[in-house]
Amino acid sequence: MCRALLLADFSGLDSIAGKIFSCWCRWEPTSQVCSECGYRWGKLNLSVRTIVCVNCGKEHDRDDNASVIIVETRF
């Protein structure tokens, strides 16, 4: 469990009732995994904004790929 979740104050949760609430650990490697096939290509330099997966050949925008992974694995 991430430290931020452990330290979070949930006392105001009733004011956001009915909305989707999820927590994502900032250390999850969302930019290191292909959102299409799940292949893990590893850590990328921050200057790399586009990547072509060596497994499935799909071209990804770094941020779009990370957002897809977060949405798909949200619980």
Ligand SMILES: [Zn+2]
């Ligand atoms: Zn892939």
